Amino acid sequence: MTIMRRGWFHLASGAAVGRVIGFASNLLLSRWLGPTDLGLFNLVTTTVQTSDTLVRCGGDYALNFELGGQTQALETERGVQFSRALAQLCSVSTILVCIGISTWIWFGQGLFPVSLLREHRIGITGLLLLMISCECISASAWEVLLVSHRTSALALRQGLFYPLRLLSAAFLSLYAGVFGAMAGWTLIAFAQCLWLKSLLGHLWTPLSIWPLLRPRLHQLLRRGFPFYAANLLASMIFYPLLIRVANGSGLADIGYLRVGQVLQQLFAFLPATLAPVLFLRLRGESTFADQVQQLEKPLRIIWFVLLEVLLAYSVFDQLIISWLFGSDFASAILPTRLLLITALFE
Secondary structure (H helix, E strand, C coil), rough: CHHHHHHHHHHHHHHHHHHHHHHHHHHHHHHHHHHHHHHHHHHHHHHHHHHHHHHHHHHHHHHHHHHHHCCHHHHHHHHHHHHHHHHHHHHHHHHHHHHHHHHHHHCCCCCCCCCCCHHHHHHHHHHHHHHHHHHHHHHHHHHHHCCCCHHHHHCHHHHHHHHHHHHHCCCCCCCCHHHHHHHHHHHHHHHHHHHHHHHHHCCCCCCCCCCCHHHHHHHHHHHHHHHHHHHHHHHHHHHHHHHHHHCCCCCCCHHHHHHHHHHHHHHHHHHHHHHHHHHHCCCCCCCCHHHHHHHHHHCCCCCCCHHHHHHHHHHHHHHHHHHCHHHHHHHHHHHHHHHHHHHCCC
């Protein structure tokens, strides 16, 4: 029980620290980039996040299903094979995603608005592919840490590396605009890969693609596909709409949307911090009725607090956005209201 409590504390504290530093970094990015460049950076990071969803192919859910209930799963040959199979799956999928995006940008003239200069398109595409490679390849490593119950290391994903990526992006954007922001993100993402390799060693082999562990890959894909399909559908609805807005209304509107997403993340600070804790606590309950009892009171309190915060924000939202992000983002008021209401219902 003591070990489990430590796990709760590590995950909750990591999520809390990451949200606070990430929010501050997003404020700096908004002020230093302005609506248009912030919109371009948002389009790039959303592409990275969507790619991260694509490359997993449900293998992350399947790995947790197969090994999550075992205390020393990765000390067995079966566990090692599953972890390596997930690394192969993510690596191969990352290569395919990078090829697909490159083809889409250069031959299909997609993703970025046509108004983007050719020399800018070349540089941004190269940095985008580096971001996708570092983020997507490391996806399997975090799942290995999860199934091995190494919560103190897992907490660093949200508590250290995510806010560091944003912070590095913010400071380098001062010198090179959106190129600097992307380069700063890439540097921390690459450092994250090196750290994960030094930590996991032979349990994480993203560069060992051949020979493929076909039986284990087949098990991962078969088990995880139903979960993967639901997340993929959600991504494929939102992402094309974002691109359509960028090409139609312009990148500045994507920047306004980014402001709304930043405030939405701050608004969801409490549930996002407590969610890992509540999830882990459910593992200690044997029946569904006990699980419901554990969840009901915390969720009611969270709902009440968020409702009060939303009512208070609605009164002062114009002042808050102008004070936090600057007068250039006054047009972000309406999308922010809609995103906060959506977060409340979620």
